Amino acid sequence: MEKDTGTILRQLPLGENGLIVCWCTRNHGMLRTAARSARKPGGELSGRLDLFHECELLFDLSATGDLHPLKNAALLDARLPLRQDLAKLRLAGYMAQLMLATVEAGEGDAEWHRLVSGALDYLAANPPREAILTHFEKRLATLHGIYSPQVPAHTTLLRHFHRLPAGRNELVDLLRRS
Numbered sequence: 293m294e295k296d297t298g299t300i301l302r303q304l305p306l307g308e309n310g311l312i313v314c315w316c317t318r319n320h321g322m323l324r325t326a327a328r329s330a331r332k333p334g335g336e337l338s339g340r341l342d343l344f345h346e347c348e349l350l351f352d353l354s355a356t357g358d359l360h361p362l363k364n365a366a367l368l369d370a371r372l373p374l375r376q377d378l379a380k381l382r383l384a385g386y387m388a389q390l391m392l393a394t395v396e397a398g399e400g401d402a403e404w405h406r407l408v409s410g411a412l413d414y415l416a417a418n419p420p421r422e423a424i425l426t427h428f429e430k431r432l433a434t435l436h437g438i439y440s441p442q443v444p445a446h447t448t449l450l451r452h453f454h455r456l457p458a459g460r461n462e463l464v465d466l467l468r469r470s
Contacts, residue, residue, distance in 0.1 A: 293363065294352070294353055295349070295350055296317040296318055296319045296320050296348075296351075297347070297349070297368070298320075298323065298346070298347060298349055298405065299345070299405065299408055300341060300344060300345050300347070301315065301343070301388040301391055301408070302392060305331070306327070306328070309329045309332040309335065310329060310330055311330040312326060312359065313326075313327050313330075313362065314392060316395070316408045316409075317349070318406075321395070321404055322392070322395050322396065322397045322398070323351075323360065323397065324360065325351050325360050325362035326360070327362040328361070336364070337364070340365050340367050342370070343384075343385075343388070344384055345370055345371065346369040346371065346409060347367055348365070348368055349362060349366075350363040351363055358398075369413075371416045372416075373416040374412065374415065377420065379470045380416070382463055383415060383424065383425060386457055386460065387411055387428050390429070390449070390456065391404070391407075391408050393453060393457060394436065401435075407428070407431055411428050421467060422464055426445065426446075429445035429449060430445040432445070433445040433448050436452070
């Protein structure tokens with residue numbers, strides 16, 4: 293049994309009542325878990341797993357594949373302010389998508405978790421601004437070892453990974469109007 297702390301970046305349905313939960317964890321990096329019965333009313337994990345939640349999780353490492361059975365999750369921080377403002381929610385979603393698009397599963401560097409967790413905590417406590425987005429992209433490019441001060445970080449990420457999550461330009465426009 294493995295124990296870790298992680299932030300939920302994505303959820304996908306699994307069967308009738310389950311979820312595939314994509315985490316950015318402190319010790320295991322990007323991780324996918326199978327949460328059986330997570331969507332079942334009254335289930336053990338019901339209500340504890342939602343986007344951007346910070347949890348302490350218990351899971352078994354799968355001997356085959358990269359989908360690990362989730363045994364338990366204890367909610368540490370729901371980051372509720374992210375759900376009370378559309379601009380905050382869109383910015384948090386973009387950051388999560390960018391992490392998923394650029395960080396490979398199994399990269400167990402705690403810096404990835406520190407980056408996304410810190411960014412979401414900051415966003416939950418402060419007004420959404422374009423500076424938060426650009427700082428996040430700069431830190432992400434720096435952690436990948438590809439940041440250059442002469443080129444905007446989002447351009448560097450686009451050149452290196454060949455795509456950014458959809459809607460970045462619309463998000464920047466929204467943040468400028470906020």
